Amino acid sequence: MIYNGAKPSSEFLNYSPEDTVNLRHQVRQEIGICPNDIILLTVGRLHSQKGYQDLVEVISPIIQEFSHAKFVWVGEGDKRKYLVKQINKQNLNNHVILLGYRTDVPRLMKAADLFVFPTYFEGGQSFVVSEAMAYNLPIITSDASGIPEIIDNKVHGLLFSKGDKEQLKQAIFWALKKPQAMQEMSKNAAMRLQDFSEEKMTEETLKIIENIT
Numbered sequence: 001m002i003y004n005g006a007k008p009s010s011e012f013l014n015y016s017p018e019d020t021v022n023l024r025h026q027v028r029q030e031i032g033i034c035p036n037d038i039i040l041l042t043v044g045r046l047h048s049q050k051g052y053q054d055l056v057e058v059i060s061p062i063i064q065e066f067s068h069a070k071f072v073w074v075g076e077g078d079k080r081k082y083l084v085k086q087i088n089k090q091n092l093n094n095h096v097i098l099l100g101y102r103t104d105v106p107r108l109m110k111a112a113d114l115f116v117f118p119t120y121f122e123g124g125q126s127f128v129v130s131e132a133m134a135y136n137l138p139i140i141t142s143d144a145s146g147i148p149e150i151i152d153n154k155v156h157g158l159l160f161s162k163g164d165k166e167q168l169k170q171a172i173f174w175a176l177k178k179p180q181a182m183q184e185m186s187k188n189a190a191m192r193l194q195d196f197s198e199e200k201m202t203e204e205t206l207k208i209i210e211n212i213t
Contacts, residue, residue: 031072031099039072043073047079050077050120051142052079056083059090060090060092062172071092072099110135117132119142119147120162130193133156156185157182
């Protein structure tokens with residue numbers, strides 16, 4: 001199997017810790033949250049396939065314990081009206097931010113604290129998960145499709161059974177309570193990603209082409 005390659009954008013290659021701190025503050029100011037708020041980022045179409053309907057159901061108990069947690073969603077789709085209705089119904093407006101379609105996902109990943117991906121199905125191991133790995137963003141993801149082939153549970157991130165809202169909730173609680181452990185996993189994930197680089201993907205693709213010509 002050929003895995004999706006990903007690598008950090010060149011603009012972030014020479015980022016210093018101070019640059020990252022400044023970016024984190026800048027992004028939080030732009031989206032209207034406090035400097036110390038925790039960003040749990042989700043990127044994907046607002047479609048039932050991506051599992052947002054599960055995520056919206058577990059937010060209330062999480063913010064009761066972690067009042068600074070902000071769920072930032074990037075994407076558009078046919079589930080937007082439903083999700084907005086659920087957000088309003090559960091009084092989550094101050095904790096869920098829908099940014100719509102964005103062209104600066106790498107920038108948002110660089111500024112976020114956790115990547116939450118409750119997908120039900122992916123075409124392979126998911127490029128967006130690889131992208132989060134490339135930006136050292138700690139990952140909480142379902143075990144859908146080929147994701148477990150690149151993420152080992154509690155080694156490169158946290159895996160939960162797709163569609164299992166209780167496991168999703170517990171994984172988020174675990175991550176918020178153990179940020180240092182999540183940071184260690186993100187380092188492991190970045191190293192793991194070297195096996196799935198764009199160069200490796202190109203190399204494997206060329207091998208296949210050579211074998212069939």
